[in-house]
Amino acid sequence: MAVTIKKCNHEDLKTLQEISIETFYETFKDQNTAENMNAYLENAFQLEKLESELSNPFSQFFFVCVEDEVAGYLKVNTDEAQSEKEGNDSLEVERIYVRKKFQKHGLGKVLLNKAIEIAVEQSKRKVWLGVWEKNENAIAFYEKMGFIKTGSHSFQMGDEEQLDWIMTREIG
Template sequence: MTMTIKECTIEDLRELQSISVETFTETFKHHNSAEHLNAYLEKAYNLNKLEQELANPSSQFFFVYIYQEVAGYLKINTGDAQSEVMGDDSLEVERIYVKKKFQKHGLGKNLMNKAVEVAKEQKKEKIWLGVWEENENAIEFYKKKGFFQTGAHSFYMGDDEQVDLIMTKILY
């Protein structure tokens, strides 16, 4: 299987929206009402919002390809682009998603390795992320990658308040 990782640009906007909606829906549709899911998708993945995120110099998106197909993506944030105040020594993995048909092939590991590589290039001391407290597969994946729980925060799916665990990995 030929895998490549490429940084996204504004030319990738519609593809980014498509994979964002597809992977988020695959991951969470069975755990949320259609109303809450659709409200979140419209807010988080509308073209204007994604365009602003792509234009932010403190955020980066990366696609992972299998052959020529986008199989997943990563969004990382530093500085004031982070969704929580974590300081200039931190890099946030805000989104890491792989299409269901490509899961269990090491793509998530490769995307996480990309996040660690960028963090080290930028001399960050830690990486952190938020993960839904009921997403046991993701929590186990992050633990295997050296993350541990350091807190929690609210995450809203529509108007449904849920809890994300904050997990951190120390790099230095």
């Protein structure tokens, strides 16, 4: 299984939108109402919004590919692009998703290690992320990767306020 990581650019916008919608829906459809899912998907993954995020010099997107097929993606933020004020010594993993058919093949670990590699290259002291408190599989994965719960914040899913754990890993 040939696994590669590719940094996304504006030519990847449509593919980024497709995988963003697909993986978010696959991950959370069973725990949320259709109305809340649709409201979130329509807002979060508009082409214009993704294009703006891609243009932000403090955000980066990466595809993980298996045999040239996009299997998942990663979005990292630094400095003022972070969704919480965690400081300039931090890197945020805002999104990390793998298509269902590619899960359980170590691709999440590949993507998370890419985020840690970027943090080290940029002399960051910690990597952090928000994960839904009910996403037990993801929480267990992050704990296995050395992350610990350090706080929480609200996440708006349509008309429902949900709680995300903030999990952090010190590096360097």
